[in-house]
Amino acid sequence: MDKMYTREVMDHFLNPRNVGSVENADGVGEVGNASCGDIMRIEIKVEDDKIADIKFQTFGCAAAIATSSMITELVKGKTLTEAEKITNKKVAEALGGLPPVKMHCSNLAADALKKAIADYRERRIDSDSSGHNLFDRADSDSKAFKDKP
Amino acid sequence: MKLVYLDHNATTPVASEVLEAMHPYFREDFYNPSSIYSPAQKVREKVEEARLKVARLLNAEPSEIVFTSGGTEANNQAIIGGARANRKKGNHIITSAIEHHAVLDTCLRLEKEGFEVTVLPVDQYGTVSPESLQKAIKPETVLVSIMYANNEVGTVQDIKTLAHIARQNGSLFHTDAVQAVGKIKVDVKELGIDMLSLSAHKFYGPKGIGCLYIKKGVKVESLLTGGGQENKMRAGTENTPGIIGLGRAAEFILENREEMEKRIRELEELLRQGIKDRIPDVIFTGHPENRVPGCVSVCFKYIEGESMLLLLDQQGIMASSGSACSSKSLKASHVLLAMGITPEIAHGSLRLSLGKDTKREDIEYVLEVLPGVVEKLRAMSPLYRRGDG
């Protein structure tokens, strides 16, 4: 795929980093829609306001998989504020660019991450005000899925 | 690396006997067949010989064959030329939901010009029912265009019955036989059709050449105007090596198709059974019986086609998928959607199309590689883990 995808895209597609799910995730973000052909799900573990662990699962084309993989690498260990600053453009740049028809795939990754961080923050507020367990998996999962477009 | 080409519905290599037949017409006998001098007239003879061979393959008359630059041009010419030339009959066109874009988009273009277009639905196997045509057809129907065999799922239509309905109604019947010619027997007289498109590169002929069969007496406007070539039906200096290559490919098919079909159907069965045995959650698409040989169209749940293609490519396997990228999102195949397959599943489509040189080892290699590819992608898929979809 010398022409269509860069070396970096192919590397992340063939050897995706951080695939899977985080045990007892602190935040979950899912964007996309299976009928449109792409769903991206990002799960994060937060420690000291930093992304201690991050995992993704993606249903989509090679560009979608590569951008998911790349974003997990870019933000791992970063503070939430830093992580939130990652734009779609930056992900695409880190991959050495994407073909024009594939640019929308990179939108998914940054959106999924933002959603995961928002989910984490929401849970803290919820648990702060209600005293519920901060890491109530079942509850948070259902919330994440309700956000599905 | 081992290379396995399983994309014969996209294009085929030129057979060595075909390339050999074409060869002299590039440099030695390069003359313009419309020229008057004897060396050019010899080329003219070869062009007419090629026309005869194509006619023979289709059971048509040589004078009914118009050479074009391929299947797309033949389809455009048939639909635009057929509809415009017979507009006094009416302004209604009927086609089907699973046509190639060269037919579908051309019908939609005519819609903008004031024609009314009815797109017939298909059933779960991709079949157009004669009843639906019977219901849709009306006195103003000038043209019906239904493809012979579908390029994605291989389903073959009952063209004879469909054409009969059109004829009873006095409407022209055209069939896009680009995926049928070379794979199954095609007899225009038996089918009772008015026009048929074919493309050489789908059956071991060269790219850039095809033809439109136009039944004697059927009026069709030409698409390209200029020199009076092809009996005024198609202007432009004849692509002589292409035409002679198409003729030779037609002859090759006439001589070898039956034997090829038998061999390819056997390998195809091996591939289907192997996939069934090795991979769970698969859905085979297309008609269970009425299918051209060699087309295995299958959807793997929870994963997406392009990713599959790229992983297969890494291992030297060349195939295709109905799933394609448009600027906004992945687009599922309009053929699979028309067959009622959900978009999620349609996104996971893979088409493996076999050809004359496909070997048993090739199939075995695919059966070795494919399960791992599907598994790898499923392991990444959020749909798979949750078990929905």
Next chain:
Amino acid sequence: MKLVYLDHNATTPVASEVLEAMHPYFREDFYNPSSIYSPAQKVREKVEEARLKVARLLNAEPSEIVFTSGGTEANNQAIIGGARANRKKGNHIITSAIEHHAVLDTCLRLEKEGFEVTVLPVDQYGTVSPESLQKAIKPETVLVSIMYANNEVGTVQDIKTLAHIARQNGSLFHTDAVQAVGKIKVDVKELGIDMLSLSAHKFYGPKGIGCLYIKKGVKVESLLTGGGQENKMRAGTENTPGIIGLGRAAEFILENREEMEKRIRELEELLRQGIKDRIPDVIFTGHPENRVPGCVSVCFKYIEGESMLLLLDQQGIMASSGSACSSKSLKASHVLLAMGITPEIAHGSLRLSLGKDTKREDIEYVLEVLPGVVEKLRAMSPLYRRGDG
């Protein structure tokens, strides 16, 4: 028998380096360049490389090149597509009386669709005067199409000045450069034109491939609809060997044209002078200076072209004549008639067109044979006997 080919304006043999470049793409690298797997993507690269070479020959951008099945399709696409896409500007088209039928007949087709067509006259040398264009052009003129070099008499137009007039008026300017490319320098930027057609087989490339240059930003409707190939401008599986051959031919021209032109002009002069010296009552047609190299167009009084061609063919000389047989009677060339040549004289036209492989001996042989041929026919001619005409 000695064979002398002097009909290079009709078609040319594929150069050996061009055929060699095409060769791998028939069988080994036969892949569809729209496919995703790496072997197909390598073919895609070659297609884009060819586009770059063609662009370089014309001083255009690669994205401005749309591959077509030849000059005829390019002309049809430019005229129909250009006029339709810009209809809001108006419905007036201007062309000239000496265009190739692929332009002339296409304009007349548009006339039937409601466009108004003005056909500019030419002078005795076949030149379109800028003044006549200036007079004919009006606010509603959507498109002006004037050929760069004429196929029968070789006259070259002042495209730069003509295009300037069109541009000043906001009209699109197209030129049929099928007979110019390969023979003279063609620079689309310097000419300031919007569209240009070329055909590979006129300059040692293969038949069945050509291209349309469309300046960035110029809106043109596609002629063939279907798959989204050629940036949605031209549907159909790419004729990869053809495209790659066209690219190689463009490169060949870029490297060899100047040297070729010099050599061909010398031989042409030898031929002209020899005819003048040996045969009375001849009229050379075409512009005395502004002519493509290698085109000797001449009328022999009292005799008829087809008979001449057949006698020449008997001696292995291949040439052409503007005189062609239609079903009712001989038809004199519309080009010669437009130049004010009388039908009687126009019937006696002969075109000898030289090419890169033409040798001094070939010319000498023609000069040996031609006087006898003319004499033989004149001896039979009632016009000659009577001494009128």
